Amino acid sequence: MNSLFKQIVDRCLRSPEFSKVLTSFGIDPKRYWILMDLFAKLSQREEMQGQLGRQTAALRVSAGLFFIASIVGSAFMVALQIPMRAFILIYLSFTLFILLGILLSETANSLVNPVEGLALAHQPINGATYTGAKLSHLLLIVLYFVGGLNLAPSVAGVFLREAPWFYPILHFGVALSGGLLLALSCCGVFGWLMRIVPARRLKAATQFVQAVPFVLLMTRRAWLPAGRAALQSIQGPLQFVPRWALIAMAAGVIGTTVIVGLRSLSADYLIRVSTMVHSGSHRKTKIRASILGDLVRRFFGGQAGRAGFDYTRRMMMRDWQFRRQLLSIIPLFIFIGAGLVNAIVSESPSPFAAGFSPAHLLPHIIGMAMLAMCQFLQYGTDYKGIWLFLVVPDRALSRFAQGVHASLWLPFVVIPQLLMTGLFIWRWGIADAALFVIYSVATVSIYLAVGLRSVEGVPFGKQPNPGRAAGMQFGMFLTLLLAAVAVGIQWLIFRSHLVVEVLIPLIGVAGYLFTRHSINTFEVSIRHNLALESGASKLLYTEMEG
Amino acid sequence: MSEAIVHVENLVFRYGGTEVLHSISFTLAKGQIVGLLGPNGAGKSTTIKILSGILSQSSGHVAVCGLSLPESAVSVKERIGYVPEAGGMFESLSGQEFLELSGRLHNVEETTLQARIKGFLERFDLAKDRLRQLEAYSKGMRQKILIGAALLHNPQLILLDEPLTGLDVDAQIMVKDLIAALAADGKTILYSSHVLEVVERICDRILIIHKGDLIADGSIESLRQSTQKSTLEDVFRQLTHKEGTQAADMTGIVERLRK
Numbered sequence: 001m002n003s004l005f006k007q008i009v010d011r012c013l014r015s016p017e018f019s020k021v022l023t024s025f026g027i028d029p030k031r032y033w034i035l036m037d038l039f040a041k042l043s044q045r046e047e048m049q050g051q052l053g054r055q056t057a058a059l060r061v062s063a064g065l066f067f068i069a070s071i072v073g074s075a076f077m078v079a080l081q082i083p084m085r086a087f088i089l090i091y092l093s094f095t096l097f098i099l100l101g102i103l104l105s106e107t108a109n110s111l112v113n114p115v116e117g118l119a120l121a122h123q124p125i126n127g128a129t130y131t132g133a134k135l136s137h138l139l140l141i142v143l144y145f146v147g148g149l150n151l152a153p154s155v156a157g158v159f160l161r162e163a164p165w166f167y168p169i170l171h172f173g174v175a176l177s178g179g180l181l182l183a184l185s186c187c188g189v190f191g192w193l194m195r196i197v198p199a200r201r202l203k204a205a206t207q208f209v210q211a212v213p214f215v216l217l218m219t220r221r222a223w224l225p226a227g228r229a230a231l232q233s234i235q236g237p238l239q240f241v242p243r244w245a246l247i248a249m250a251a252g253v254i255g256t257t258v259i260v261g262l263r264s265l266s267a268d269y270l271i272r273v274s275t276m277v278h279s280g281s282h283r284k285t286k287i288r289a290s291i292l293g294d295l296v297r298r299f300f301g302g303q304a305g306r307a308g309f310d311y312t313r314r315m316m317m318r319d320w321q322f323r324r325q326l327l328s329i330i331p332l333f334i335f336i337g338a339g340l341v342n343a344i345v346s347e348s349p350s351p352f353a354a355g356f357s358p359a360h361l362l363p364h365i366i367g368m369a370m371l372a373m374c375q376f377l378q379y380g381t382d383y384k385g386i387w388l389f390l391v392v393p394d395r396a397l398s399r400f401a402q403g404v405h406a407s408l409w410l411p412f413v414v415i416p417q418l419l420m421t422g423l424f425i426w427r428w429g430i431a432d433a434a435l436f437v438i439y440s441v442a443t444v445s446i447y448l449a450v451g452l453r454s455v456e457g458v459p460f461g462k463q464p465n466p467g468r469a470a471g472m473q474f475g476m477f478l479t480l481l482l483a484a485v486a487v488g489i490q491w492l493i494f495r496s497h498l499v500v501e502v503l504i505p506l507i508g509v510a511g512y513l514f515t516r517h518s519i520n521t522f523e524v525s526i527r528h529n530l531a532l533e534s535g536a537s538k539l540l541y542t543e544m545e546g
Numbered sequence: 547m548s549e550a551i552v553h554v555e556n557l558v559f560r561y562g563g564t565e566v567l568h569s570i571s572f573t574l575a576k577g578q579i580v581g582l583l584g585p586n587g588a589g590k591s592t593t594i595k596i597l598s599g600i601l602s603q604s605s606g607h608v609a610v611c612g613l614s615l616p617e618s619a620v621s622v623k624e625r626i627g628y629v630p631e632a633g634g635m636f637e638s639l640s641g642q643e644f645l646e647l648s649g650r651l652h653n654v655e656e657t658t659l660q661a662r663i664k665g666f667l668e669r670f671d672l673a674k675d676r677l678r679q680l681e682a683y684s685k686g687m688r689q690k691i692l693i694g695a696a697l698l699h700n701p702q703l704i705l706l707d708e709p710l711t712g713l714d715v716d717a718q719i720m721v722k723d724l725i726a727a728l729a730a731d732g733k734t735i736l737y738s739s740h741v742l743e744v745v746e747r748i749c750d751r752i753l754i755i756h757k758g759d760l761i762a763d764g765s766i767e768s769l770r771q772s773t774q775k776s777t778l779e780d781v782f783r784q785l786t787h788k789e790g791t792q793a794a795d796m797t798g799i800v801e802r803l804r805k
Contacts, residue, residue, distance in 0.1 A: 030650075030653070031651055034647065034650050034651055038636070038647060041638075041639070041643075042636055042638060042639075045638035045679075046638070047636060047637055047638040116634075116636065118634035119634035119635055119636060120651075121600045122598045122599070122600055122623060122626075122628040122630070123623060123648070123651045123652070124620050124621070124623035124624040124651065124652060124653075125620070125623075125651060126620050200561070200562055268602070268616060268619070270600075270619070271599065271600065271601065271602045271616050271619060273600075274595060274600050274601055275561075275601070
C-alpha cells in the first residue's frame with residue numbers, strides 16, 4: 001500500500017506537467033531528478049547522513065514523540081474547553097517555534113556546508129537546480145513535524161465548543177501553510193545572506209542567524225516594550241489606511257523579500273561552493289602560550305594528554321558541525337544558567353538553609369549542558385581525518401582520552417564554578433560557599449563522566465547523524481526526569497549540615513572514581529571504533545593514500 | 547594562429563585580503579597540449595578551477611570556447627572535462643554508477659553513454675570492478691574513474707590537474723597515449739603537473755606560474771634557449787629561484803631531528 005502510494009506520488013512528480021512547473025522556477029527537471037536520485041541513494045547508503053529530511057527513520061521517531069505529547073496536550077485542553085482561537089494559536093506557535101530551530105539549522109547545513117558540492121561543482125548544473133534538489137528535503141521535515149504536532153489536535157479540536165465541522169481541515173491547513181511559509185522564508189533568509197555576505201564568511205554569518213531567534217526570545221523583556229512603543233507611534237498615521245490594505249502591503253513586502261532571497265540562491269550557487277567549503281583555509285591561527293595546556297601536560301597525561309586537550313578545544317571552536325549543533329541548545333542553557341546565577345546573587349539564601357534555593361538547580365543545569373556537549377562531540381565535518389589516530393602508539397590513547405576529558409572538565413566545570421565562588425562567599429559566607437562549590441564540581445563531574453561514556457570513538461570522528469539526534473531528544477527527556485529526582489534527594493540532604501559535611505567528601509570520591517572509570521571506557525570506545533574503521537571501511541586507507 | 551579555445555586576460559583572483567593570482571594573461575589554441583607548471587601554492591589549481599567555472603575571478607576577462615566566465619559557467623562546464631587534483635567522489639557509488647552520474651549530468655544519450663562506459667572500463671581494466679563501491683577502489687583506480695568521467699561527454703577542452711597521481715606505470719603510459727590521441731583529435735589540453743619529465747615529453751608549450759605570476763610562456767625549446775639550460779627541470783629551477791636551496795634545507799631538518 002505504502003509502496004503503491006509512493007509510486008503514484010513519484011509518477012505525478014516526474015510527469016511532464018510537474019516538469020513545466022520546475023522549469024518555470026529555472027530548474028532543469030532532468031538534472032533535478034538525477035540529483036534527487038543521487039541524494040536518496042547516498043542517504044540510503046549512509047554516505048550523506050547530515051540531512052534530517054532524508055532520514056525518514058529519525059523523522060518518524062521525532063514526529064511520533066510529538067504525536068504522543070500532542071495527544072496528551074490536546075486532550076487536556078479540550079477537557080478544559082479553552083477557546084478555539086487560543087487552541088489553534090497555541091499549536092501554531094509551538095509548531096512554528098519547533099520548526100524554526102530545525103529549519104534554520106537544516107537549511108544552513110544544506111546550503112553553507114555542501115560537502116558533496118565539491119564533487120559536483122564542475123558539472124553543468126545551474127544554481128536553481130542544485131539548490132532545489134538540496135532543499136527538497138526541508139519539505140519532508142515540514143510534513144513530518146506538522147503532522148506529528150497537529151494531527152491529534154486537529155481531530156481533538158472538533159470537540160471544542162465553537163469549533164465548526166471542518167475544524168480538522170482548517171487546523172491542519174493553517175499549520176501546514178505556516179510550516180511551508182516558514183521553510184520558504186528560511187531559504188529566503190539564506191538567499192539574502194548569500195547575496196550580501198562574502199562566501200568565506202558565510203559559515204560564521206549563518207551561525208549568527210541561527211542564534212538570533214533564541215537570543216531575541218530570551219531577551220524579549222529588553223526589546224519588547226520598545227517595539228510596542230514604536231508600533232504605537234506609527235499607529236496614528238496608519239489609522240486611516242484600511243486593514244486589508246495594511247495586510248496586503250505587509251504580505252507584499254514579505255513575499256518580495258522571500259522571492260528575491262530565493263532567486264539569489266539560484267544565481268551562481270555552485271561557483272561559491274568551493275570557497276564556502278574551504279572557508280577558513282586562508283585564515284591564520286595564532287599560537288599562544290597556554291597555561292591550561294601546560295597544566296594538562298603536567299597533571300593529565302603528558303604530551304599525549306595535551307594533544308587530546310588541544311585537539312578537542314580547537315575543534316570545538318572551529319568545527320562547523322559541532323558549532324551548528326551546539327547553537328541549537330546552548331543559548332538556552334546559557335540564559336537559564338545566567339538567570340540562576342542572577343537569582344542566587346540577588347535574593348537566594350544559602351543552599352543549606354531551610355527551603356528551596358535556585359542554587360539547588362545550578363549543578364544540574366551545568367551537568368545537562370555537559371551531557372548535551374558530549375552528545376555532539378562525536379560528530380565532525382572532517383571526520384575522515386581520524387586516520388591519524390590509527391598510527392598513534394597504543395599507550396598514547398589512554399592519555400589522549402584523559403586530555404579530552406580535561407578539555408571539558410577544566411574550562412566548563414572547574415573554572416566557571418571557581419569564578420562564581422567569590423559571589424557565593426559574598427552571599428553565604430566561606431563555609432557554605434566552599435561546601436557548595438565542592439558539591440557542585442563533584443556533581444557536574446559525574447554528569448560529565450556519564451556524558452563521556454556516550455562518546456563513541458575519537459571526538460569529531462563520525463559523520464553527523466540526525467537519526468541519533470532524534471534518539472537524543474528522548475534520552476535528554478529521560479535525563480531531565482532523573483535530574484529532577486536528584487534535585488529532590490539533594491534538597492532532603494541539604495536540610496542537615498552534618499549530613500552534607502559527611503556526604504560531600506563521599507560524593508567527591510565517587511565522582512573521582514566514576515570519572516576514572518568513564519575515561520577508561522572512553523579509551524576502550526576509541527580503540528574499538530578505530531578498529532572498526534580500519535577493518536570495515538576503506539575510506540581511511542584512501543585518505544591515507546591521498 | 548588556429549582558433550583560441552581559452553582566452554585569459556589580466557586574470558586576478560583574491561581570497562580575502564590575499565591576492566593569489568596577479569593579472570595573468572594567456573591563450574590556448576585548439577589542439578594544443580599545454581603544460582602548467584609551478585611550485586606548490588603557485589596558483590595552478592586556482593587557475594584551472596577558474597577555467598572550469600568552479601571559482602569566479604576577482605577581475606579580468608576569462609573566456610572558454612568563446613563563452614565568458616563566470617556568466618556562462620553552466621555552458622562552459624558542458625564543453626569541458628575536468629580531472630581534479632583531489633577528486634571529491636561519492637564513495638558509496640560504484641565505478642559504473644559514478645560514470646553514469648557524470649554522463650547523465652552532461653546529457654549524454656543513454657545508449658551512447660553505456661557504450662562509452664563499457665569501452666572505457668574495458669580499456670582501463672576496470673570492467674570486473676565496475677560494480678564495487680568506490681571506497682574499495684585503490685587511488686589509481688579512482689583516478690582512472692575520474693579521467694573517464696571527464697571524457698564521457700567528448701569535451702572540447704580537457705583540464706587535467708595532476709592526472710597521473712597514483713597510477714601504475716602501465717596506466718601512466720595509457721593516459722599519456724590517450725592525451726596524445728585526444729590532442730590529435732583536435733582537443734585542447736591543459737595539463738598541470740609536478741612530473742617535469744612527463745610534461746617535457748607530451749606538451750607542446752609550457753606555462754610556469756610562480757607566486758601568482760605567469761613567469762614563462764613558450765615552447766620547451768624556446769625556454770631552454772632563453773635560460774640556456776638543457777632540461778626542463780633546470781629551466782624550472784632557474785625560473786623559480788629554487789637552485790641550491792633544497793639540499794641546504796634538508797640538511798637543516800635532519801640536524802634538528804638529531805637534537
